[in-house]
Amino acid sequence: MTKRMTLALLSTSAPYAWRLGDGSSHDRLKLADYVSLIQTAERGMIDIFFLADNCGIREDRMGLEPMRGFSSVVIPDAFTLLSTLVAVTSHIGLVATASTTYNEPYNVARKLGTLDHLSEGRAGWNVVTSSMDAEAQNFGLDRQLDTADRYSRAREFLEVTRALWDSWEDDAVIVDPESRTYFDPTKVHYLNHAGTHFKVRGPLSLPRSPQGHPVICQAGGSEDGWEFAAQTADVMYGKAIALDEAHRFYADVKGRMKKYGRAPDQLKILPGLVTSIGRTEKEACDKYRAVQDCLSEDEGRAMLHHLLPGAPLDDVGLDEIVPEQPEIDAAAKRFRIFLNRDGRRLKLREVVDFISGGIGHLTLIGSPSQVADRMVAWLEQEGCDGFNLMPHVLPSGLDDFVDMVVPELQARGVVSEAYGEGTLRDRLGLARPADARWRIAQGSNLEAMQA
């Protein structure tokens, strides 16, 4: 049987692509623009509509001035926007980022639980620990917390959130006028959680949601992040530009799952994929170039400072090969920016293209069949379970993908012709987590509200 390809759509484009005019008009605060985008995604059988989020402007090591041409300065509150989109969609999964560092578990558990109810089981949460100083500075700190501290909090945060989702057993709501009972208090539980970071009594103020737990996504780029994902995530966003390296990453993370008693297929690994599609390879390249030509050299260099800090590149010309220097290579490794591709060292312009158009993710530029072939090769050779699509331009880049590449993928049998019934978990082949009875059997300190 052919393995199915999971497709997520990250609703962002190159931040300067708006300058193109035609086909690049997506406004991050306009409902009508999202409605047409997400309906296109549903037409293309995309599994997940994914909204990234930051609680600050992404201006670290850059400031606002060099960003004056970037539409990415505006970042709507992802969960709020996603909630709006519930009402205009019927199948696609709805996933948004929320920070464990700057939120409270009770608030996040309620928002996600509510979204899962509203969408009849289509909600997901991209768990992030927020790594920008610009965010820290909006929340009382001078700079971001250490990675270890952030992940310690994230682990406890996720544990508490899951326990809150489990605080109502699946059949706790009775709504029986005869016995005058709305819910069975023996099936609703206090958490009485008291940990290092949180103290939460519970229970949640809403019944267990259709998926039990909304789908948990992660995108950690560190060792801590991979371990966390292997232990807890349903979906993992990755970064890889070569298949052999993608396969190593895939095998590594899936290999870590066993010690947590998890089957490898219970985590979907989705590398980011920037696409520029044309009817011919040349047309695709022209489209890509047209967007990249919107970016000035100064802006490109500002992005280098933002995404590849500490690398001394100011004196390197755009058409020069990036020098092999320890500081440059160390920064590239740390911030996961690739300086080599297809066995050769890149020119600085190529690096700028690469990071500005899609923060250094795999970029496929070509005809529909060329792109589909590469995607299927990655899927079949265990480089991934699917992709997190990042069209270079919105909305036209998504139109191109859905109209041209999706039919190719369907012809190859890796993308279905219609959405089936069921929740997002059902669609992705992920098990529905057991409810509180399981926790109690495991010796959890959940306490029934009424014995």
Next chain:
Amino acid sequence: MTERKQIALGVIPKETPFSWRYPGAFAEADHDFDHFRFIAQEAERGLLDLIFCADSVALRDDGMGMENVSHTGTAAYFDGMTIIAALAAVTKHIGIASTASTTYWHPYHLARQLATVDHISKGRAGWNLITSGQTSEALNFGYDAQVDGPIRYARARECLETVFGLWDSWDDDAVVRDTATGRFFDPSRVHRLNHVGEHFKIRGPLNVRRPPQGHPVICQAGGSTEGWNLAAEYADVMFSKATAIGEAQRFYRDIKSRLLQFGRHPDQLKIMLEMRAIVGRTEQEAHEKFRAVQDMVTEREAKDLLKQFLPGVDFTDCVMDEPIPDTPEINAAAQRFRVFVEKDGRRMTLRELTDTGFGSWILIGTAAQIADQLVEWFDSEAADGFMFTPHWLPGGLTDFVDQVVPELQARGVFRTAYEGSTLREIMGFDRPSNRRAAVQDYAAQ
């Protein structure tokens, strides 16, 4: 000819705790989106100003116990801000407002969520700012007991100030989107907040441009002096409660005079009185409808409910059809929590008190009778408008829209079409100018 002043009308989509048992009621209205969609669209058909989702951050069992809570249909409910965001997509005109806590949310999140709803809805967002007074809420956020009122209000004030500051961190014309120059926004029109206060330290700017309304509509329902002053200084809408016209007028005058102290015009804040209206084709039919819901409440449930409104009081001696005991303990609690236990100069029975909904103004009668009373209170400066809480859903709202709204229109006190597009325009509030004085110019740094 001067135009007749118009009544403001809102709907609170929350039934009584027991009306879920009523045949034909939305039994799971508090956690099913289809019901919310229906209610919002029904209210919009009735040209109401706003739909308001009350919210808390706990399954509230204060003073009541879970066994007792389990009989009520109002224990489980959605996150309010999530609902109004969803309602933005299925409505066009009506204002969408939700409660959000200043004690358990951070200003940066509040500013973003509300600005996002305001943009997505093209200027229809409202925020009922609350400080969260329930112990059950405190226990979900690391506390062992309720945070003291004065501390909550000090935090609320600083929270609101910083939320305003964040909304104003973008000038209205900061986004230029000029393809000729390649400039998306003008950095000299985006400002740092650099707020350092008792409760928060926030650099800013917000990562959402200024909302269409400038500031979403601010609502307040505080029951203390701190709450009244906060409302008088900042709010656009104040929710109030009263069961007698004199009481409502005293409150109205008090709040409006406080506005003057803060240099505001009395019309800059609308006082909207909570109201239940049960409409029948005849007075008798209305009473029968009311009794059908109310008589489902048992004596024990009535006492349990009373405990939630008057926490810490012992009601063992209360009997359904006898007057509420006249004890100092009960009277002190009644005064503190603004529950009215007397009517026409005598103690109410437990049944009568339960019938009042513990402090709501209840109107039972024909549409004409109800409209007359609303107009009388409106004309007597007891309220600028009313927050209608249906006695049961969906029928209670449909009755109101089909029958009472036309009566109000016939009396010339309620719109016959929406005028204006934002909630501020619909309610007749000015769009706040950018409070630039509060922010530091980014370019000057």
